[in-house]
Amino acid sequence: MPLYSHSRISTFESCPLKYKFSYIDKLEAELGNSIEAFMGSMVHMVLERLYTDLKFLKIPKKEELIKLYNKEWKKNYDDSIVIVRKNYDAENYRKMGEKYISDYYDHYHPFDRAKTIGCEMRITVELKPGYTLQGYIDRLSFKEDGVYEIHDYKTSGHLPSQEDIENDRQLALYSLAVRKMFPDVERVILIWHYLAFDKELRTEKSEGDLEALKKEIISRIYEIENSHEFKPKESPLCNWCQYQPICPRRKHLFKNEEASPEEFAQEDGVELANTYFKLSQKKKEIETQMDEVKDKIYKYADRNNVDTLYGSSVKIRVWKGESVKITDNEEKREELINVLKDINLYNELLKLDTYKLSKMFRTGQISQINQSLIKPYISKEPIYRLYPSRFDWPGD
Ligand code: SF4
Structure with a gap:
């Protein structure tokens, strides 16, 4: 059984294909780190340096920390780092980080609200025998008797709501490990530092919450272990995905990355996408116009009691009939089935719904055993569908 982590499980939830690339195929990332991650x-x-110094009874000056930040930034920054938001450059991000450190320092100086136990602490949680989860706590501290604090630093530009925080699983899972590690635990307070906003968000979890969470995570791990298909799941996070150049959902974007605007416009796939999109727009317009004209024709035919309209060398025959709708009432539907059986019409009407069957196969609604029972009677052929939509280039 592999060692799971919160980020491993979240990756599966956000995109099963990314999970496969990263954790099953163990592929190297195709793109560099995002500037946000850096x-x-x-x-x-x-x-981490700040709290390590504090352990040695040294309170570093703010300027020292900023100097360290800029020195390490310069040393580690390289061209492989990806900036998705094209309106901003590395300097904007460097300054943001500098401000986060400065605000944090002013907010918490002289840093004596709690005693630090450790920074970047590796913890493991045994969810059940054979199911272990590992993680890293940014900072663990304790206050008065039995009150422990798990601190997590967030550099995201998005401030979550208190409800989001209540539903967050990561620190809650870490609190399970802390409860196990220190027998004197009375309370474990979960604290997120949203550095961009110089704001703390806090919550605590009851034993009941943690038990429910354990069950939820175990069942998610079962789901991962029993997955056979790892399909791409597109979301805004794709713009930050390091596997875009090999993912079928994004590969085409990267295929033409080096092309000049002229070469790009002439590439077969680009031409096909542009042509199809234009045609589908036209088709939509024509369909709307046709619907309006059709409606007028029906009304004209009813009003004038005619079933054929003549134009200049054209004629339109108007067919009017009735379609049957079956009641939604379950009991009545059962009765209808019995009536149809009595009058020998049921088998006539019972058609094999291949659309539904294909969907059931695709979505895994039929168990492997049942699939093998059905397979001798069916064959599978590829089908294609196109879903045209507008696409904003990352960072536009
Ligand atoms: S680009 Fe998007 S869909 Fe493709 S693997 Fe990455 S997250 Fe998944």
């Missing part, structure tokens, strides 16, 4: 790691490193 800036976050630099800020974390500085805060």
